Amino acid sequence: MRPSLLPAVAALTLLTGAAAAGSLDDRIGRAMFERLWVTAPASTQATDGLGPLYTARSCATCHPASGGLPGGRGRPPTPGDAEDRGVGFVLRLNEDPVYGRQFHTLATPGIPAEGRVTVAWKDEKVAYPDGSSAVLSRPDYGTADLGYGALAGGTSLSARLAPAVRGLGLLERVAEADILALEDPDDRDGDGVSGRANRVGGAVGRFGWKAAHPTLTRQNAEAFSLDIGLSTPLFPDHWGDCTPAQVACREAKHGDSPQFEGVEIPTTILALLDGFLRRLPPAGGDAPDDPEGAVLFAATGCAACHRPSFPAGGEAVAAFTDLLLHDMGDGLADAVPAAEASGREWRTAPLWALAAGRAADATGTNGNLALLHDGRARSVEEAILWHGGEADGARGRFMELPLSDRQRLVRYVLSR
Ligand code: HEC
Ligand code: HEC
Incomplete structure (x- = not known):
């Protein structure tokens, strides 16, 4: 830990107070x-380097x-x-x-921001074989107040909601061989579900909605680079x-510093952040047995x-994922690929800790569920009804279930 970081850390540690249990x-x-x-240059180099373009000022x-x-x-x-931009919602x-690679709604003083995200919703009714129905809201994303002219003709948008970042240390411990053993890219067993691993620089990807990152450190x-505009030894461009x-953004003042390995966030700080997340437990895990569910x-x-x-x-x-695409x-689907994942492919989302109340992991700050990669599903039922492609069979079987079984299945998912 660099001495110049200590006062700021001490102050923040005080602010986070007693809740910040655990090791130093x-x-x-x-x-x-x-x-x-904060924006560079600041009185303490240890907290500056924000942006110039950014989507939020902190991970939290x-x-x-x-x-x-x-x-x-x-x-x-x-x-x-x-007027509502949501929280942790990015394009x-x-x-x-x-x-x-990302549409930045904020910028440091003197630099134009990229613009504002717009969403239009269209309601669609889904009818169950038993005559009941549900309503899905289909989002259509756009941009407005563009700071740098029109987007290029071939540019596509992919909305992503910040997932909970708990229990990831356990996912990191899963052996590559155990992930690869579940791959069935050509659906040889004929169950309609194929699934393949994402691969990044020779490693198996496992983090993010498209499993585009093999390690927590890289993610x-x-x-730091994409969301906050801070450089690290892994992503050394100070302009994010x-x-x-x-041009103005590339030439703006930055926080790279010789005492921080020539970047804004040195290896030591990145490692402390990684370690903290690696040890953050999943919020669930104490669900009562529900054999019928x-x-x-x-x-x-x-x-x-x-x-x-x-196995990890x-x-x-009990993460309820295969870590496959x-x-x-x-x-x-959208048209924005990530590493080997196409726009249609998504990583099976872990279902641990969806329990309402206990684990607000799945609950947005307004208390509603906000499921799937862009948070469009307001309930487990809606999330299932959005499943298509390889999950078409499962969605169909869910829709055929009597109402009481549908409710029981949803309760099971919510209590994991
Ligand atoms: C502007 C909002 C925003 C900020 C700031 C942000 N994140 Fe995220 N984070 C996201 C989104 C959105 C995703 C999902 C991205 C994807 O998969 O495409 C994500 C994904 C992640 C994941 C992967 C989780 C998983 O289930 O695999 C980790 C870990 C993570 N963020 C850590 C961080 C850390 C550490 C910071 C601060 C250095 C940070 N995030 C800052 C929005 C943000
Ligand atoms: C073919 C694989 C597959 C099958 C089968 C499948 N899912 Fe999923 N599930 C996924 C993927 C991939 C996602 C992430 C999709 C996205 O975010 O766009 C997901 C997301 C979810 C989510 C949202 C999780 C979150 O954190 O946002 C829930 C809830 C869910 N599935 C429940 C179910 C239930 C219940 C069934 C059975 C009826 C089911 N799934 C069947 C692959 C599958």
């Missing part, structure tokens, strides 16, 4: 997660504490409220030549996501992707 390293890691970064802004625990899920914009781009370093066309979950075909048990470094974790059909 974890308290510092948590302070880094919650720190609001997008992954806010919930249920008394740090690292919860964000919240999508509220339908019908044009990824497929490498726009001017706007880059966190990219968050500014492209050469964004488990049977229904398996018989409906949910368990083909949401594996109830997975000698222990079995699945084609989820047109309804959830």
